[in-house]
Amino acid sequence: MGELVLTTFDWVPEPPRGFVRDLRVRWAMEEAGLPYRVATTPFEPRDAGHLARQPFGQVPWLTDGDRVLFESGAILLHLGELSDVLLPSDPAGRGDAIQWVFAALNSVEAASLPWSLFRFADDDADTPGRRHLDAFLAQRLDHMERALGDRDWLAGRFSVADILMADVLRLVERFGGLDERPACRAYVARATVRPAFRKALADQLAGFAAADARRAGGA
Amino acid sequence: MGELVLTTFDWVPEPPRGFVRDLRVRWAMEEAGLPYRVATTPFEPRDAGHLARQPFGQVPWLTDGDRVLFESGAILLHLGELSDVLLPSDPAGRGDAIQWVFAALNSVEAASLPWSLFRFADDDADTPGRRHLDAFLAQRLDHMERALGDRDWLAGRFSVADILMADVLRLVERFGGLDERPACRAYVARATVRPAFRKALADQLAGFAAADARRAGGA
Structure with a gap:
């Protein structure tokens, strides 16, 4: 396992907050106690670098060492291979x-x-x-x-x-x-x-709230 | 690997023919040259035995020895473990x-x-x-x-x-x-x-056509 880096949007409007799919990945890593850090990609525009990592212009994607994975389902199966807390091994x-x-x-x-x-x-x-x-x-x-x-x-x-x-x-x-x-x-x-869900949700909401504060400060 | 048995409906109306999801499983097994046989379950009614194997009352499900799998995506990943024609092993x-x-x-x-x-x-x-x-x-x-x-x-x-x-x-x-x-x-x-798709499609259509003929014969 390499360093786990979860990428989500740097900001999203109010309605999807709490439901952006990075939540699924945070939740899984919190359940398994896997160390990770969170990186961001611009909500707008979604450039070629974004599409090279997530071909539908969505989030999340996960970097594990030199591998980049998209699709929350595929990411969770990958994390399941790292921890049988997430996926039984039998x-x-x-x-x-x-x-x-x-x-x-x-x-x-x-x-x-x-x-x-x-x-x-x-x-x-x-x-x-x-x-x-x-x-x-x-x-x-x-x-x-x-x-x-x-x-x-x-x-x-x-x-x-x-x-x-x-x-x-x-x-x-x-x-x-x-x-x-x-x-x-x-x-x-x-x-x-x-607790792993509560932390994942709180962390997602806190990330977007911090983005609001930065935007307000920069305005 | 046990005996592979694919279960689909015994009959469906005209509109979904050619698109019933057993096609995905037939196609994969034909690509890989895996031996299998096809079984059927009544289109109506969908009884408790059906729901025990496919909790949404849908098809297909696949029996591999003593295991029963539903969801075409999960079935295809399972078949991918049996043949690297279907899923790279690296x-x-x-x-x-x-x-x-x-x-x-x-x-x-x-x-x-x-x-x-x-x-x-x-x-x-x-x-x-x-x-x-x-x-x-x-x-x-x-x-x-x-x-x-x-x-x-x-x-x-x-x-x-x-x-x-x-x-x-x-x-x-x-x-x-x-x-x-x-x-x-x-x-x-x-x-x-x-060729594997053509055979899968022809086999699905032939199965439903045979059901039409049986129904007409029994009427």
Whole structure:
């Protein structure tokens, strides 16, 4: 393992604060007690150097020695190879956690993220496509509600799958989407009371607040 | 490695045929020359036995000996451990392919799948949320267009990342979303001309056609 450097934006507007995806990586490194430092890249403009490291112009990316990794899912699997606090090392437990990593990002977030775009826009137009999208998310959440009914964590014990799933579900909760799903709400509460999450969230918010202060000072 | 058994639906309606996700798994196993057989589960109803194997009531799932795996991304990473045709075995190449696996499923498909729901519904209502969703996909495709500009495959050579990304992009192409993106179109064409894809697609379509014939015979 080389030096771990997490790169996030130097500033973001208010609405996404607390939900920028560097949070997932901070949370994982805090859980595992991995030493790391945080670097920043300009929110605007996103130049060729940024795109060379993160081809979609997003954050985070993680540098581990001479390797650069993007995609929060890939970064968390990489960190899982560094610490079995994050990912079980036995093949069955590892495979179980990995399938739930993909479930968080592809079965749930592929429904919840677009749904959140409509909620961020305060768009409640009743159109056929929107009804499909709302039903798509509702169905995925119903299945999560049932799947979570009998377990604290997705893969037998806390793992990177829970970091991703809980972070995906807390954006749904922000917009009231878990109001009738007590098992999902309890799961988010169980995950976000963990000291590693609290520190990750506080650190992200403090970084953007410091950027506000610098901007105000420079104005 | 145990016996590989891929489970898909016994029948689906016309619109998703050719795009049911067992295709991704068939394609990977054909590329690697892994022996497998195909089993089916009822399209309706999706009972407790189905949900025990695939908690979202979807397909595919893969049985490898006594292990059952769901999520096409997790299944393809598992197959990648069985064959370096699918996933480079050197750490840098492997890490590169894995991050593009997540890019396909979380950076591109999280935009393209919901967009396709609106297209399947013939919904072109111009609302604020819809404009955000269309812009979200357009931005991700613009980045893919640039990223693909100088390469045949995502991770230096063909890998599971290309199976997933090409399958994600071909659904966009189906609805005209790649019309002004020649690099994405050429990439999809390059991937889907491969014999393993052609066989996977033909086998999926033949399976559903045989189900039609059985239903007609039994009616």
